[in-house]
Each structure stands twice: as structure tokens, then as C-alpha cells.
Amino acid sequence: MDLQEFVQHFAEQFDETDASIFTPQTKFHDLEEWSSLIGLSVIGMVDEEYDVALKGNDVKGSVTIEDLYNIVKSRI
Amino acid sequence: MAFAFLNNVAIRGISACVPRHIEENASLPIFSPDEIERVIAQTGIERKHTVEQGTTVVDLCAHAFEQLLHELQWDRMSIDALILVSSAGDYITPPSSNVLHGILNLPETCLCFDIRQGCPGWIIGLEVAGSLVTTHNFRRVILLCGDSATLMKSPLDKESRPLFGDAGTATALEYDTEASPIELEHGSRGKEYHTIFAKAGGLRYPTTPSDLEFRTDDDNMTYRAIDSHMKGMDVFSFALATAPKSVQSLMNQFHIGMDTIDYFIFHQANQYLNEKIRKKLKIDSSKVPYSLRNFGNTGSATIPLTIVSQCRERYSTDTINTIACAFGVGLAWGSAHFITHHIVCPEVIFYDSL
Numbered sequence: 547m548d549l550q551e552f553v554q555h556f557a558e559q560f561d562e563t564d565a566s567i568f569t570p571q572t573k574f575h576d577l578e579e580w581s582s583l584i585g586l587s588v589i590g591m592v593d594e595e596y597d598v599a600l601k602g603n604d605v606k607g608s609v610t611i612e613d614l615y616n617i618v619k620s621r622i
Numbered sequence: 623m624a625f626a627f628l629n630n631v632a633i634r635g636i637s638a639c640v641p642r643h644i645e646e647n648a649s650l651p652i653f654s655p656d657e658i659e660r661v662i663a664q665t666g667i668e669r670k671h672t673v674e675q676g677t678t679v680v681d682l683c684a685h686a687f688e689q690l691l692h693e694l695q696w697d698r699m700s701i702d703a704l705i706l707v708s709s710a711g712d713y714i715t716p717p718s719s720n721v722l723h724g725i726l727n728l729p730e731t732c733l734c735f736d737i738r739q740g741c742p743g744w745i746i747g748l749e750v751a752g753s754l755v756t757t758h759n760f761r762r763v764i765l766l767c768g769d770s771a772t773l774m775k776s777p778l779d780k781e782s783r784p785l786f787g788d789a790g791t792a793t794a795l796e797y798d799t800e801a802s803p804i805e806l807e808h809g810s811r812g813k814e815y816h817t818i819f820a821k822a823g824g825l826r827y828p829t830t831p832s833d834l835e836f837r838t839d840d841d842n843m844t845y846r847a848i849d850s851h852m853k854g855m856d857v858f859s860f861a862l863a864t865a866p867k868s869v870q871s872l873m874n875q876f877h878i879g880m881d882t883i884d885y886f887i888f889h890q891a892n893q894y895l896n897e898k899i900r901k902k903l904k905i906d907s908s909k910v911p912y913s914l915r916n917f918g919n920t921g922s923a924t925i926p927l928t929i930v931s932q933c934r935e936r937y938s939t940d941t942i943n944t945i946a947c948a949f950g951v952g953l954a955w956g957s958a959h960f961i962t963h964h965i966v967c968p969e970v971i972f973y974d975s976l
Contacts, residue, residue, distance in 0.1 A: 561660075581657075582781060582841065583664050586858045590898050599863045602855030606841075 547596065547622060552615045555595055559587040570612035592618055624808040625875050628752040632798035635966030636937070637690035638791040638930040639682045640671035640917065642972040645772075647784045652777075661784050666893025670787025670918035672772045674975040679708050680718050682790025683766040684725050685973055690764070690792040693966045698726065702760040703733040705751050707743035707767040707922045709850070709951065710774060711736060722766070733760065740818070741889050741950025743767055743922025745806065745958050748793070752804050755795050765793040769921030774820060776845030778836060781854045785892060787918035791926035794966070802961040807872040809864065811953040817856045818951045822847035857950065858895055864955045865889075866902040869947050872957045882943055883909065883959075885933060889948035890914035890924040899947075924948070927970070934967040 549570055557568040563579045574580055589600045598621045600614075608614040646669045647662055662668055673682075683706060691698060704726070706719040713721070717736035728734075733754075739746055747765045754760040768790030775782040822833035833847035845851045865888070872878065886905050888896050890913055900910050911932035913924070920927055925946045929937055936942060941963045949955035 581660075582854055583660060585855050586664070586894065589855055589859050590862065590894070593859075593862050593898070599859050600855075601859050602853050605855060 547619050549612065549615055552618070553611050555591050556588065556611050556614070559584050559591055568611065570610060570615065572611050573609055574611055575609070588614070596622060598622060625872075626749060626806045626808070627876070628756045628804040628806075630758070630797055630799050630801055631752040631755045631804050632796050632801035633960060633962050633965060634794040634796050635690050635694050636791065636793050636926045636929055637686045637693070637968055637971070638789060638923065638927045639686040639689070639971045639973050640787070640789045640927075641673045641677060641682065642974050643672055643674050644669050645672045650783060652780055652783060658784070664892070664894045665785060665914075666912065667784060667914050667918045669916055671789065673770045673788045677770070677973065677975045678712050678773065679768040679770040679788070679790050680712050680722055680725070682770070682788065682973055683768050683792065684722060685971060686768075686790045686792040687722070687726055687764060687766060689968055689971055690794055690966065693968050694794055696762065696794070699729045700762050701728055701732055701764055703751070703754055703763040704728060705735060705737060705747055705763065705765050707737045707739050707747040707765070709738065709740040709769050709771065709921060739951060739954070740769060740771075740921045741891070741919070741924070742948040742952060742954045742956050744793075744925045745946065745948045745956030746808070746954070747922070748804065748958055749806050749808065749956070751793075751795050755797050758797050761797045763795045765795065767791050767793065767922040767926060769923060771850070771919070771921050774850040776836070776849040776851065778844040779849065779851060781843055782850075782852060785919045787920050789917060789920035789923035789927050791923045791930070793926055805872065805876045805959040806956060807868050807875065808956040809868065809954065811860070814856070814860065814953045817860065817953055818850065818852040820848060820850040860953050861891060861895055861949045862898055862902075865899045865947055865949045868949070868955050868957045869903055869945060872945065872959060876959060878945070878959055880905070883945050884936070884942045885944050886910050887925050887928050887944060887946040889950065890917070890919050890928060891950070892919070930967055931970050934969065937962060937965050937967040939964060
């Protein structure tokens with residue numbers, strides 16, 4: 547599992563936020579476009595790409611994209 | 623894994639009733655225009671039929687019942703059991719099925735009971751109603767499924783308000799030795815009961831004045847303790863994990879080939895989730911009808927409402943091989959496989975409040 551690829555998949559869930567601003571350190575809850583609907587998209591993406599079932603608290607408790615990456619990685 | 627099959631049970635007809643009143647998502651005051659555009663795009667829900675003050679699921683189900691009985695040309699004296707599946711009753715006691723028994727002038731020889739369930743309710747109701755019929759002790763059973771969910775949700779809850787609509791449905795079952803078996807799979811995850819949860823108003827937490835005050839939680843959702851609130855991301859994750867597995871295990875257990883199925887009718891949660899489930903199972907989109915665009919999520923009514931509103935002509939005129947799958951409150955899920963022959967399937971009717 548590749549961190550850069552995960553960040554890219556994460557960025558693809560956003561429509562208006564420029565993909566170039568996403569890094570492993572991005573605090574995604576602070577992004578203006580972040581919403582619970584995008585949270586659903588992220589859970590859906592992780593299920594599809596990595597076959598891992600994230601819960602709401604996994605998403606809520608993660609500060610950076612890398613935090614979420616580490617949760618997914620630990621469950622593969 | 624709980625599997626079941628029911629012999630000698632025929633589905634004879636399905637009907638559905640919704641309030642005439644429509645709530646357009648695009649006009650909801652709790653969203654900005656940009657927000658609601660995104661909500662509609664992702665959920666696929668543009669509008670819902672919602673009850674006006676004084677109407678409940680009992681009224682909607684009574685109309686669905688009368689229409690179905692009329693179309694079937696069944697004598698009401700021949701109904702052996704009436705089951706109502708709904709999340710909440712008109713009263714704490716008695717069960718709403720008994721209230722309906724009186725409204726519908728059913729015979730004293732009729733068994734009545736409620737099953738308190740929401741979204742997974744039609745599958746659970748089919749199991750229970752079918753189990754009565756298969757014994758031959760109950761020859762004709764009417765299964766009423768529906769919810770007036772908008773009465774149980776916060777009008778300020780941005781997660782629930784655009785999703786839920788109201789509907790009542792009726793499904794008629796009859797003993798028939800020629801019927802193909804109905805095959806089912808069920809599951810529960812009770813430890814996650816608080817994922818879709820109305821805390822106050824039952825016996826554990828009787829309503830106090832503060833339960834009637836709106837509060838905003840950590841997720842920025844505004845609701846009262848008496849409102850049914852759902853943790854959207856957890857429900858989504860649960861459904862994605864369980865619904866495809868339920869359908870797949872039903873097909874494996876009973877050796878059902880994908881090609882033999884005419885329609886896969888899923889509980890109408892939201893389009894984004896439902897499409898994920900469909901794609902996981904690699905089902906062609908032509909076999910998966912949706913009613914959520916105009917009706918939203920109507921709890922235990924979604925499967926019969928989808929059949930009636932989207933496929934009534936084919937169900938009325940053909941032999942149809944169906945798999946249905948529902949998931950939600952409990953948390954619980956279930957899937958059912960059944961074959962119907964030219965069932966009575968009249969158009970959706972509208973309820974005008976008095």
C-alpha cells in the first residue's frame with residue numbers, strides 16, 4: 547500500500563478543492579469543502595480500493611490524511 | 623448465518639400509499655443552494671412525500687390495505703392474520719395492528735401483532751408472515767410495512783431531513799402448494815444499536831422537558847433527544863459491509879444464479895450507497911430499479927414501494943424472479959429470494975389528509 551496513491555485517491559473525493567494541495571499532512575477536517583458526505587465518499591473509496599471497512603470514528607479521529615492511511619494499512 | 627426457506631407461500635399482491643404532500647429537497651431551508659445541490663447529486667433524492675399533521679403510518683397502511691383487498695377481490699372475513707411492521711406506534715399501547723384491525727373491520731378470528739422495525743422490516747415481516755402461512759394454520763396473511771419517519775426525525779438534522787419520506791404498503795400472502803419456496807437470510811448486529819437511535823421517549827429514558835430542546839452535537843447535527851438520529855458514516859460502513867455479503871450468501875446457500883434473477887430490489891437508502899452495493903455484487907444496472915428520487919427512504923416500505931412504483935407492469939403480467947435486500951435499524955439486515963406470478967400490483971395511491 548502506497549501513501550502517495552492513498553493521498554491521490556483521497557483527493558479524488560473532492561470536487562472543488564484543488565488536488566495539488568493534498569499532502570499526507572493535510573488536516574482534512576479543516577478543508578472548506580470537507581463534509582459528512584465527503585466522509586461517506588472516503589469510506590466508500592477505502593472499501594473499494596483497499597477492501598477495508600472504516601467506521602465513522604476512524605474518520606472523525608484522524609487529523610491528517612496520513613493518520614487515516616495508517617488505520618487502513620493496519621487493517622489490510 | 624440465519625437461513626430459512628418457506629414452502630407453500632405465494633405472494634399474491636403488493637400495494638403502496640404515500641401522502642400527497644411533497645417536500646422538495648431543493649427548497650429545504652436548512653441548506654445553502656450549493657450544499658443541497660451536492661446532497662441531491664450524491665443521495666439521488668430530489669423529493670419525498672411527507673405526512674401532514676395528524677396523519678401516521680396507520681392511515682397510509684389502511685389505504686394500502688383497502689386498495690389491495692379490493693384489487694384481489696378478497697373477502698375481509700378471509701384474512702387470518704394482520705401484521706404491521708413499523709418503527710413506532712400511534713400509541714405506546716396497544717399495538718397499531720389492533721387499532722388497524724378495528725379500522726379495517728377485520729373478523730374477530732384474525733390474529734394481529736406489530737413488529738417494531740424500520741428499514742430491514744419488510745424482509746423480517748416476510749419471514750414472520752410466511753412462517754404463519756407455511757403451517758397452513760393461517761391461509762391468508764396481510765403484511766403491512768411502513769413508516770412515518772418524518773415524525774421521528776429532527777427537521778433541523780441535515781443528515782436525515784433530505785433522506786426520509788413517508789409511506790405505507792401492503793403485501794398479501796396466501797397458502798399455495800404450487801408456490802415456489804421463499805428463501806431468506808437474516809442477520810443482526812445488536813452491539814451497534816445506537817447507530818440509529820432515538821434515546822428518549824421509551825421506558826429507559828422517559829421524556830423530560832429538556833429532551834424537547836434542540837441541541838447541536840459534535841458532528842454539527844441539530845436534533846432533540848426524542849428524535850431518531852443516525853450516524854451516517856457508521857450506517858454507510860455497516861451497509862457496505864453487510865448488504866453485498868447477505869445477497870451473496872443467500873445466492874450461494876440456495877444455488878441461485880445471477881442470470882436467473884429479473885430484479886434485485888434494494889432498500890432505498892441513498893443512491894451513492896446503493897450503487898456501491900450494486901457494483902460490489904456486479905449486478906447490471908438494468909436489474910436494479912430505484913424509487914428514491916421521488917420518494918426517498920421510506921423505512922420498511924422501500925422494497926414494496928419500489929416494486930409498485932417502478933415495476934408494477936412487469937410484476938402484474940409476468941413471472942418475476944426477485945432478490946430483495948434491506949438493512950438498517952438494529953442494526954440488522956436481511957435478503958429474500960422469491961418468484962411471483964402475475965401478482966396484483968396496482969399503481970401507488972395518494973393519501974389526502976382530512
